[in-house]
Amino acid sequence: MTGISKRFGPVRALENANLEIARGSILGLVGQNGAGKSTIIKVLAGIIKPDSGAIVINGETVSALTPASVEKLGVHFIHQDRLLVPTATVGEAVFLGHEIGLGPFVSRRAMERRAADLLKRFFGMELPAGTLVKDLTTAQQKVVQITRALAQKASVLVLDEPTAALVKREVDSLFDVLRRLRDDGIAVVFISHYMQEIEKLCDRVTVMRNGTDVGTVDPRQTPIDEIIAMMIARDVGEMFPKRSVTLGAPVLEVSKLRLGGSFENIGFNVRAGEIVGFTGLLGSGAKEIVQCLFGLKTAEGGQIKVEGR
Secondary structure, three states: OEEEEEEEOOEEEEEEEOOOOOOOOEEEEEOOOOOOHHHHHHHHOOOOOOOEEEEEEOOEEEOOOOHHHHHHOOEEEEOOOOOOOOOOEHHHHHOOOOOOEEOOEEOHHHHHHHHHHHHHHHHOOOOOOOOEHHHOOHHHHHHHHHHHHHHOOOOEEEEEOOOOOOEHHHHHHHHHHHHHHHHOOOEEEEEOOOHHHHHHHOOEEEEEEOOEEEEEEOOOOOOHHHHHHHHHOOOHHHHOOOOOOOOOOEEEEEEEEEEOOOEEEEEEEEEOOOOOOOOOOEOOOHHHHHHHHOOOOOOOEEEEEEOOO
């Protein structure tokens, strides 16, 4: 994609933006909200028509794209929302809209068998025949979405925030899947706000700002702070300058807090005039710690003191 521009009335959504996706690689796409990531992907998906620019897919210059024509060209999109029918079987979900059969008759057995072959070939995964989508884990549903694209001979996969609802174990499993697809020659675009994931997974990362691409770098050779600086056009330290403050006595004291299956032996203090942040991937326990502080969950052990009580 070269020189892509798009305006919505007075609003400049894209201005001479470029995006290059190489076969057999994983490209990260990052930028602040409003940077143009969603718009350029919608242009690639045939949802939005650009005002100018060129799109070349597998060496062929294409125009007047539609979602159907893009799919025929081998470009498939895995959206953050899992667009699957909950009561469908895995085979039905994989081949929805491309059913296997003879004439007007659909062969569910053939679809289940073919879906099972694809799952085993690409992911080493085996699911009982007839398993319903609603009975799968979130990560397994994501794999079914990817399998659906592979069944249509996808050469490019675009994943929009695919880890947003996954716990760490599921994220690691998904990354293994994407690396395997990359090694099979498929081009992957990975859109995420989690810079640690970009660093861990991607071969290159394209940074967007104010509707255009401002650079493509190797995330393993480029410090995260430098990538963020490209996104915001200034040093991270300028956004959050350190300030000297006088802290008071501890207001909240937590010691040896635990909740089975969520966290163990957690301890920290929060002093007057202090901001303490919690962060972590889904399933890390950060959310459950705060829920225990507010009484939404009951800790199984430990102590919480507020102003010494």
